[in-house]
Amino acid sequence: MSTAEPLFDTFGRLHDNLRISVTDRCNIRCFYCMPETGAEYVDRGEILTFEEIERMVRIAADLGVTKIRLTGGEPLVRKDLHVLIAALNRIPGIRDIALTTNGVLLAEQAQALHDAGLRRLNVHLDTLDRERFKQITRRDDLPRVLAGIEKAQALGFGPIKMNVVAVKNLIEPDIVPMARFGREHGIEIRYIEFMPLDHQSIWDRSRVLLMDTMLEMLRREIGPLEPVPDPDPRAPATEFRFTDGVGGVGFIASVSKPFCLNCNRLRLTSDGKLRYCLFAIDETDVKGLLRAGTLNDEAIAATIRQTVRDKWLGHEINTNRFVPPPRPMHSIGG
Numbered sequence: 177m178s179t180a181e182p183l184f185d186t187f188g189r190l191h192d193n194l195r196i197s198v199t200d201r202c203n204i205r206c207f208y209c210m211p212e213t214g215a216e217y218v219d220r221g222e223i224l225t226f227e228e229i230e231r232m233v234r235i236a237a238d239l240g241v242t243k244i245r246l247t248g249g250e251p252l253v254r255k256d257l258h259v260l261i262a263a264l265n266r267i268p269g270i271r272d273i274a275l276t277t278n279g280v281l282l283a284e285q286a287q288a289l290h291d292a293g294l295r296r297l298n299v300h301l302d303t304l305d306r307e308r309f310k311q312i313t314r315r316d317d318l319p320r321v322l323a324g325i326e327k328a329q330a331l332g333f334g335p336i337k338m339n340v341v342a343v344k345n346l347i348e349p350d351i352v353p354m355a356r357f358g359r360e361h362g363i364e365i366r367y368i369e370f371m372p373l374d375h376q377s378i379w380d381r382s383r384v385l386l387m388d389t390m391l392e393m394l395r396r397e398i399g400p401l402e403p404v405p406d407p408d409p410r411a412p413a414t415e416f417r418f419t420d421g422v423g424g425v426g427f428i429a430s431v432s433k434p435f436c437l438n439c440n441r442l443r444l445t446s447d448g449k450l451r452y453c454l455f456a457i458d459e460t461d462v463k464g465l466l467r468a469g470t471l472n473d474e475a476i477a478a479t480i481r482q483t484v485r486d487k488w489l490g491h492e493i494n495t496n497r498f499v500p501p502p503r504p505m506h507s508i509g510g
């Protein structure tokens with residue numbers, strides 16, 4: 177239990193959630209996140225070691241962080257990720273560890289991840305159609321992702337959620353089949369409005385498939401949906417359930433309904449930069465402090481506090497003041 181002052185920002189938002197990118201590398205190439213060829217990666221020596229991540233989490237936990245999400249790049253390409261998860265699970269104060277993955281390596285690692293104590297999974301899958309999967313990810317790995325989900329369910333992971341990136345004029349044929357898949361398998365599908373985080377600046381407002389459009393498609397094709405009562409006000413997803421009692425869907429409507437006012441998240445990039453927002457322009461180096469010696473935990477804690485104090489009210493995607501972050505999604509950590 178933390179005894180330090182909680183991490184409130186200047187707008188009164190409490191920060192108890194740290195998203196950690198464990199690598200900027202990936203084994204597939206989703207077009208809205210990475211270029212097809214020539215992705216730029218940071219040097220391996222710049223990537224935080226497991227020991228450095230663990231130390232960072234201990235310090236953050238002392239400041240009141242209770243929730244960790246591991247992401248990337250593709251976190252499962254980081255060798256022995258389960259070892260890190262087991263270590264984070266032992267840190268006093270950490271109550272909740274989740275993993276966001278593209279699922280390609282999930283079948284082979286699920287057992288070790290489960291043994292390490294991981295239960296919460298978000299598997300990113302936009303389509304159940306093999307050709308469309310290839311078109312989106314430039315890889316032919318749909319069967320591996322489906323095998324990963326099946327294995328995770330058999331092992332008892334839960335809750336499992338699935339992320340679908342909602343790109344207009346592309347993903348419409350997948351909206352309803354994905355929701356049906358979720359209903360059949362007891363998985364909540366989360367539709368994420370396409371955000372301006374791609375490497376090649378292909379984002380345009382007109383390419384965002386909006387939450388209201390998707391809701392209408394789901395209501396028309398599957399049946400009535402109602403808002404989930406008493407939602408967690410700090411969760412980014414707006415959640416709905418089917419009124420027939422079979423499952424539900426969520427929307428991360430970052431573009432049409434930004435949730436910045438409830439944001440409780442900090443981010444640590446794989447090369448040790450602390451960020452207060454996915455869209456932040458500025459970031460603060462903590463790797464230098466982590467590598468400067470073992471006696472400066474206070475300085476690292478002060479950096480975390482300062483990052484929280486510096487946090488802006490929110491991104492301005494919907495204004496002409498918006499400036500995309502200087503790093504692509506895979507490099508920040510989604």
Ligand code: SAM
Nearest residue numbers: 208209248249250276277278300339370371510
């Ligand atoms: N590789 C893992 C994966 O794909 O889930 C973790 C990292 S990925 C950057 C994290 C999430 O970001 C993905 O699940 C995907 O849904 C989302 N994502 C990636 N690019 C996006 C974009 N341009 N707009 C909205 N969401 C995006």
Ligand code: SF4
Nearest residue numbers: 202205206209249278
């Ligand atoms: Fe890789 Fe995830 Fe980016 Fe797709 S969204 S390219 S799986 S990091």
